[in-house]
Amino acid sequence: MSKKKEKPIAVSVIKRLPVYYRFLTTLHSKGVERISSSELAEKLGVTASQIRQDLSQFGNFGQRGYGYRVANLKEAIAKILGLDNQMDMVLAGAGNLGKAIINYPNFKRRGFYIKGIFDVNPELIGQEVAGLLVQDISLLADFLTNNRIDIGIITTPPESAVDVADIFVRGGIRGIWNFAPVSLNYSGKVLVENVHISESLLTLSYMIDEKFGSKS
Amino acid sequence: MSKKKEKPIAVSVIKRLPVYYRFLTTLHSKGVERISSSELAEKLGVTASQIRQDLSQFGNFGQRGYGYRVANLKEAIAKILGLDNQMDMVLAGAGNLGKAIINYPNFKRRGFYIKGIFDVNPELIGQEVAGLLVQDISLLADFLTNNRIDIGIITTPPESAVDVADIFVRGGIRGIWNFAPVSLNYSGKVLVENVHISESLLTLSYMIDEKFGSKS
DNA sequence: TAGATTGTTAATCGATTAACAATC
DNA sequence: TAGATTGTTAATCGATTAACAATC
DSSP states (O other), X not given: OOOOOSSOXXXXXXXHHHHHHHHHHXXXXXXOOEEOHHHHHHHHTSOHHHHHHHHHTTOOOEETTTEEXXXXXXHHHHHHTTTTSOEEEEEEOXXXXXXXXXXXXXXGGGTEEEEEEEEXXXXXXXXXXXXXXXXXXXXXXXXXXXXXOOEEEEOSOHHHHHHHHHHHHHXXXXXXXXXXXXXXXXXXXXXXXXXXXXXXXXXXXXXXXXXXXXXX | OOOOOSSOOXXXXXXXXXXXXXXXXXXXXXXXXXXXXXXXXXXXXXXXXXXXXXXXXXXXXXXXXXXXXXXXXXXHHHXXXXXXXXXXXXXXXOSHHHHHHHTOTTTGGGTEEEEEEXXXXXXXXXXXXXXXXXXXXXXXXXXXXXXXXXXXXXXXOHHHHHHHHHHHHHTTOSEEEEOSSSOOOOTXXXXXXEOOHHHHHHHHHHHHHHHHOOOO
């Protein structure tokens, strides 16, 4: 069953939920029981208004005069983000970046399971990474027909990214988490979340020049 | 010398420049000579208006009735982003993610130079990565006083990220490229660009549930 | 020239912030 | 209760899109 769709929530709001979630997890592990929107805002460098506005899109999680119970709010956000549902994933490209992602420690805790790892490199095929054997990429299409996979992760070089993405889409994947520096366009059929790592370095570089002046 | 500051450019605009740049680089390598804002828009999934609006903040790079010369526009954006200036960087955390970043092939071409790699792990210290020896993190502070470094990269586990960031800031670094899932707050003193990789997975997960319905 | 496409202004749309009544 | 803080409405701010005169 799909969620009740009240009104569509803005993407800008959804992108902030994981930030709140991460910070609440930290607070919770430190034994902090309550927090107000203004305290939270200060720690995260946003406004209290924004936090209350964001949360109010999903329900009433606080108590007037008191604030938010950290444990409750954390769980509420986990629920909103669907972290209580399992998501099955495959990864293509078992280089350093791929391995870094596979070994991310919180995936399982949050319901994300890597079910298969694929690569073209004969030296990597057969290697064990986090308890899985790296398989030949030529087996990917079959793997997807035999397994119901939600998310495909692309950590290949840019040249192969589009081919892999096509296999993912034909294989019935619902979302692509793309780390290759290419623009993937599958309007509507599949959701694509791009993590264009190097682009953020260019942004940083621009802002450094702007703030401190360029070195030349 | 610092750039002429006409009017401050919106961050949202600056974040799109690397996208344009990447795509123009691809076009250029394919031998494409000209492109119109509407063609570019279609390929990138944005509006032609936005592209023209964005570019017009920095100058007039096109020709009415013709469009943009790919080579010219590419170079113009490189200039805006400061890719013709050298940026010296150090990296802390030589695990898989750190190695992935160090080996990114386009850094030098774009003026980004990694000058030092640091870690706490004795097994990594002394290892050679991309022509540099991994050094003990205890040497980082001294390294920064002896070398003029622009950008510090944090690819450590979250527990050590704040300590490393403090060393960076005391060492006179101007920007931090942070991959650790922590919120770094150095309002004003230093620029911080966060790449919270796992947060984008949570966003994707939410949107999949929203679009296709959750599996439960 | 005629057609095409930019650069830019004005209109729209959406997101953030401020403010405050509701209420714990 | 009195003080604090939420949830929510309204006001502001900023970013995107539409439209078109300028012009290659």
